[in-house]
Amino acid sequence: xxxxxxxxxxxxxxxxxxxxxxxxxxxxxxxxxxxxxxxxxxxxxxxxxxxxxxxxxxxxxxxxxxxxxxxxxxxxxxxxxxxxxxxxxx
Numbered sequence: 332x333x334x335x336x337x338x339x340x341x342x343x344x345x346x347x348x349x350x351x352x353x354x355x356x357x358x359x360x361x362x363x364x365x366x367x368x369x370x371x372x373x374x375x376x377x378x379x380x381x382x383x384x385x386x387x388x389x390x391x392x393x394x395x396x397x398x399x400x401x402x403x404x405x406x407x408x409x410x411x412x413x414x415x416x417x418x419x420x421x
Contacts, residue, residue, distance in 0.1 A: 373406065386411060 381389045388409045393402040
């Protein structure tokens, strides 16, 4: 069975160009390097930038990975005035 790639939102094209080498990797082999690049980028951002002046609550969590694999690190940004049942990107 041949799987087609996920549909791409053309509005994201400009953002991907701006990201340059930090653009998302599409192969499983590239995931560790992408995590390192994204981690380096996040380390450069100050908490104040992430919280948007207190408008967002920022939390870091670790979620168990598959057996024998490391935990998955999550950075959760939630509007401080959010009600329950908000959408999520994982």
